[in-house]
Amino acid sequence: MSPFNLKLPVAIGCDHAGFDCKEDLISFLEGEGIVFKDFGTYNKDSVDYPDFAHPVASAVEKGEAAFGILLCGSANGVAITANKHQGIRAAICWGEELAELARKHNDANIICIPARFVRDGDAEKMLDTFMNTAFEGGRHANRVDKIAC
Numbered sequence: 001m002s003p004f005n006l007k008l009p010v011a012i013g014c015d016h017a018g019f020d021c022k023e024d025l026i027s028f029l030e031g032e033g034i035v036f037k038d039f040g041t042y043n044k045d046s047v048d049y050p051d052f053a054h055p056v057a058s059a060v061e062k063g064e065a066a067f068g069i070l071l072c073g074s075a076n077g078v079a080i081t082a083n084k085h086q087g088i089r090a091a092i093c094w095g096e097e098l099a100e101l102a103r104k105h106n107d108a109n110i111i112c113i114p115a116r117f118v119r120d121g122d123a124e125k126m127l128d129t130f131m132n133t134a135f136e137g138g139r140h141a142n143r144v145d146k147i148a149c
Contacts, residue, residue: 003103003134004066006034010131011065013039013052014115015078018071020044021115021123025069028124034131037065053081060109061085068110069127075114082110086148094118099126103133105140 004010010029014022019041029036039055041047049072059065068090070078075092082090090110091102094117102108111130113123135141 002066002131004131006066006131008035008064008066010034010036010067010069011039011056011059012036012069013056013078014041014071015049015052015073016041016044016046017073018078018113018115021071021113021118022069024120025071025123025127028127049077050081053078054085057082057085057088057090057110061087067131070110070112071115071123072112073114073116075112079110079112082112089144089147093126093130095122096125096129099130100133103130104136105143107135107140107144 012022040052053070056068056070060068070082072078079090079092082088088110089106089108090112091106091108092112093099093102094114099111
């Protein structure tokens with residue numbers, strides 16, 4: 001059972017470099033029966049990643065989405081953008097262990113995936129791990145509480 005409130009949609013967005021991976025993740029979400037809101041982009045035409053990262057982060061920040069998924073070539077741009085929002089803890093993950101630790105230790109609420117560096121099928125595994133791993137709290141809660149400015 002997911003620690004996220006999956007009665008809310010999952011917010012997902014990407015730039016052109018993350019488009020194919022986003023489409024794969026949407027198919028995964030649909031296969032799991034998970035409702036999502038796609039904030040774009042909707043094709044491979046070159047776009048600016050903040051135009052998609054900000055709406056995803058805002059939806060999570062406002063409690064309109066259970067959690068967020070962001071993709072771009074390296075995941076750095078979307079993570080930097082999303083982390084400008086208070087209450088957002090966007091983590092770059094390129095493997096299942098990082099997705100697990102992002103949740104357990106950092107209470108991450110947006111997973112950022114570097115689409116150019118992730119093999120087919122790995123993004124789905126990371127997403128499954130991310131959305132089904134609970135925050136451990138304890139000593140990690142003290143650290144997470146110190147993040148906000």
